[in-house]
Every structure is written in C-alpha cells, then in structure tokens.
Amino acid sequence: MYLKNFDRFFSPLQWQIILTTAQIAHDLNLRAFAVGGIVRDAIVRENHPSPPLHKDLDLVFDGGEQAGMKVAIALHQLFPASKLQLHEKFQTAALSWQDADQDFEMDMATARREIYAYAGANPQVIATTLEDDLWRRDFTINALAIELDPQLGIKGEVIDRFQGLVDLANKQVRAIREGSFEEDPRRLFRAVRFAMRLDLEIATETYTEIIATTSSGIHDAIGGARLRSELLYTLAEPRAGAMFELLQKLGALRCIHPDLKLPKNLTNSFKHQWRRSQYWLHLLNQLENKTYAPLQLGLELLLSYLPHQIATQLDLGLAPEQKTRQIKLADLLINLPNLVSIGLKNSEITQNLQKFDTQTLILSGAKCEPAQRRILWRYLTQWQMVKSPLTGADLKQVGYATGKQMGEILQRLRFATIDREILTKEDAIVYLHTQE
Numbered sequence: 001m002y003l004k005n006f007d008r009f010f011s012p013l014q015w016q017i018i019l020t021t022a023q024i025a026h027d028l029n030l031r032a033f034a035v036g037g038i039v040r041d042a043i044v045r046e047n048h049p050s051p052p053l054h055k056d057l058d059l060v061f062d063g064g065e066q067a068g069m070k071v072a073i074a075l076h077q078l079f080p081a082s083k084l085q086l087h088e089k090f091q092t093a094a095l096s097w098q099d100a101d102q103d104f105e106m107d108m109a110t111a112r113r114e115i116y117a118y119a120g121a122n123p124q125v126i127a128t129t130l131e132d133d134l135w136r137r138d139f140t141i142n143a144l145a146i147e148l149d150p151q152l153g154i155k156g157e158v159i160d161r162f163q164g165l166v167d168l169a170n171k172q173v174r175a176i177r178e179g180s181f182e183e184d185p186r187r188l189f190r191a192v193r194f195a196m197r198l199d200l201e202i203a204t205e206t207y208t209e210i211i212a213t214t215s216s217g218i219h220d221a222i223g224g225a226r227l228r229s230e231l232l233y234t235l236a237e238p239r240a241g242a243m244f245e246l247l248q249k250l251g252a253l254r255c256i257h258p259d260l261k262l263p264k265n266l267t268n269s270f271k272h273q274w275r276r277s278q279y280w281l282h283l284l285n286q287l288e289n290k291t292y293a294p295l296q297l298g299l300e301l302l303l304s305y306l307p308h309q310i311a312t313q314l315d316l317g318l319a320p321e322q323k324t325r326q327i328k329l330a331d332l333l334i335n336l337p338n339l340v341s342i343g344l345k346n347s348e349i350t351q352n353l354q355k356f357d358t359q360t361l362i363l364s365g366a367k368c369e370p371a372q373r374r375i376l377w378r379y380l381t382q383w384q385m386v387k388s389p390l391t392g393a394d395l396k397q398v399g400y401a402t403g404k405q406m407g408e409i410l411q412r413l414r415f416a417t418i419d420r421e422i423l424t425k426e427d428a429i430v431y432l433h434t435q436e
C-alpha cells in the first residue's frame with residue numbers, strides 16, 4: 001500500500017521540520033522512519049476530508065548506536081526554539097515545540113531491542129534494525145512504518161511486516177507475538193483503547209492470551225505511575241465507560257486490585273455512572289464557577305468499588321483529600337437511604353449534606369438510586385445556594401449584636417428559607433419575632 005498526501009496531517013512548519021529531519025538522517029547515513037500511531041491513523045483517515053493535525057510524531061532511525069540522539073541534536077541546532085530532551089540510556093530523544101502557534105512533539109528513537117530483566121522493569125536497550133524494532137511492539141496495527149525522504153517527505157510505501165494492514169482492514173487488534181501482555185501490562189489497556197477508539201475487535205487468539213495473562217494473577221495490584229497514567233489516559237477517551245466494562249471482562253482491572261468489580265446493572269452500570277458523574281461535574285463547574293478535574297473524579301469513581309480500606313492503600317498517587325473522600329463517600333452512601341426515607345425537612349437534609357464536598361456528592365449521585373439522586377441534585381443546585389433573606393448588617397440595624405449568636409440566627413433564617421417558611425426580608429423579621 002502507498003500512502004499519499006502525508007503532508008496534510010501536518011502544519012507547514014511541522015512538514016518543514018520533517019523534511020529537514022529526513023535530510024539530516026540522509027547526511028548521517030541513517031534511515032529514518034515514521035512508525036506507530038501516526039501511520040495507523042494516516043491509513044484510517046486516508047479519505048477524511050480534513051483530518052486533524054498531528055501533535056506527536058514517533059520516528060525511528062536505523063543505522064547504529066545513538067542514531068536517534070544524533071539526529072535530534074543536529075535538528076535542535078537548526079530549530080533552536082525547540083526543547084531538546086536526551087535519554088541516553090534508552091537511546092531516545094524528544095524535541096518539542098510548545099508556544100502560541102505550535103504544539104508539536106517528535107520522539108526520535110534509535111531502532112532498538114529492549115531486554116527486560118523482569119516484567120515491568122525498565123529495559124536495557126541495544127541498537128538494532130527497523131525490523132527488530134517493529135518486532136518489540138505491541139499490535140500489528142501499531143507496527144506499520146513509512147520511510148522518510150529528504151525531497152518528498154516520505155517514500156510512500158507502507159512497511160508492514162506483520163500483516164497490520166490486513167488486520168486494520170478486517171478490524172482486528174492482534175498482538176504481534178506471544179508474551180506481550182506478560183511483558184507489559186499497559187498493553188492490556190492499550191488493546192481496549194485501540195479496539196474502542198477505532199471500532200475494532202480484539203482478535204480471538206489475542207483475547208485468549210489476555211484472559212490467560214490476567215487470570216494468572218501476574219499483574220494483580222501492580223500499582224505505580226505507569227498504571228495510573230494508563231487509567232487517566234483511558235478515562236480521557238470519549239467511550240471511557242464502555243472501555244472499563246471491557247477491561248473488566250478481560251480481567252484487566254485486576255491490575256488495580258483483584259477485588260475490584262464494577263457494576264453491570266442494566267440501568268446503573270459503570271458506564272451510566274461515569275456519564276452521570278461527568279455530566280454533573282460539567283454543570284456544577286459552571287454553576288459554582290469551579291474547575292473540578294474530571295479525570296481525577298473518574299479515578300475516584302473507579303476506586304470507590306473497592307472497600308475504602310483497600311482503595312486508600314493503593315499505589316496510584318491519590319492525593320490525601322482523595323483518600324479522605326473515599327472514606328466519606330462510603331459513609332454517605334450508607335446513610336443516604338435514611339436521609340431520603342424518613343421524611344426529613346429539606347433544611348435537615350441540607351444540614352446532613354453540607355458536611356460533604358461537591359465531589360463526594362457528585363460521586364454518590366452517580367452511584368445511588370434515582371430517588372436519592374433527585375435529593376442530592378436539589379441540594380447541589382438549590383438548597384446549598386440559598387442564603388438568609390437578611391444579612392448581618394440588616395440584623396445589626398434592628399438591634400442584634402454581632403457574634404456567634406448572630407451567626408446562628410442567620411443560619412436559622414437560611415434553613416427556614418430552604419423549607420420555604422419564609423421568602424422575603426419582611427417574612428424573616430416576622431419569623432424572628434415569633435421565635436423570641
């Protein structure tokens with residue numbers, strides 16, 4: 001297969017950078033290849049009338065030790081506005097352009113083999129050929145490459161060692177080789193991400209291998225920054241809810257903890273709860289003029305399906321307030337049925353709920369029964385906003401002294417307003433007289 005019009009995936013400056021990169025590689029007697037997501041997405045979007053511009057480009061250089069770093073250093077000299085990062089040990093470099101009109105990053109790797117001392121360890125890296133480099137990758141659809149050319153940008157013919165093009169056409173996510181998931185548990189999440197994102201099926205033998213890997217328990221409760229970033233990356237996808245349901249089916253949630261079980265009820269599945277929490281968060285961000293972080297809340301929703309004693313101990317970088325929230329959420333969900341069923345006044349419910357922060361209330365709203373959800377929503381959007389019709393200054397004018405007692409009076413007036421016993425300032429004054 002030939003890829004045409006590759007330049008339409010890039011801005012004019014990005015394309016100029018790519019041409020220059022190809023020229024530098026050529027001058028250094030190296031071969032340069034674009035590999036992975038960029039090639040996959042260019043094929044998927046071949047007939048897209050105006051495809052989105054790419055922000056990341058993964059390049060591989062074949063031709064000896066530190067090939068990627070050598071090109072990156074030379075390119076940085078020609079584009080000094082770029083930021084250069086070198087990772088000598090991994091034989092990779094990154095150049096990034098981040099300003100008002102550029103948001104572009106190029107990963108420039110030496111074609112390499114990675115040797116893992118044990119699963120999940122940082123690999124030892126040895127320079128090798130493009131073929132070997134493609135072999136170490138995850139899925140056939142991600143092992144596609146095109147060679148760069150100093151004049152044309154790319155040579156055009158797609159390098160496809162593992163039938164990735166057939167898999168893409170047949171809508172299959174297929175691991176390149178056995179042992180891939182054992183070696184790197186992040187690939188469990190990646191398989192689901194590509195399947196959902198590109199509307200593909202996980203190939204039968206890959207599915208079977210995933211189940212065998214997860215049920216062996218080898219990745220149980222692995223924790224760590226890499227797992228955390230996979231979780232957040234998955235939560236950022238438009239179909240995150242459905243992705244987590246598929247991850248559960250594959251046993252991949254055991255990476256978080258083997259006891260984690262997401263609900264699958266028809267009307268209250270994790271997918272529904274995820275959507276609900278995001279919707280509430282969006283509305284409340286506007287209403288309260290806040291910026292509650294959606295992905296962090298997603299992570300908390302996920303972890304809330306574990307006993308909080310376990311969730312708070314996991315190595316997933318939860319902030320102290322997020323840990324506290326797990327405990328408070330469990331407490332609220334236990335007490336919520338009482339709050340709704342025993343005929344409390346609106347102000348009494350308010351007094352109970354105001355002990356909880358907005359995120360805890362959103363999370364419980366996402367998880368609870370409809371009747372409880374309605375009460376939480378009324379509290380969040382109405383009752384918690386209600387103020388006393390009289391201010392402290394008004395009370396001073398009619399002779400009340402400032403201090404703790406005044407605070408209590410204002411609170412009483414607020415509760416009476418929530419219960420609609422008073423509505424106006426005049427009602428409030430009459431109410432105070434009747435109370436004396």
Ligand code: CTP
Pocket residue numbers: 035036037038058136137138139142143184186187190
């Ligand atoms: N890769 C891999 N195993 C991983 C991570 C990455 O084999 N655990 C390889 C794949 O070939 C992938 C490439 O490295 O295509 C680049 O990785 P990344 O940028 O994370 O993925 P993309 O395929 O570019 O996907 P995305 O669109 O999500 O960035």
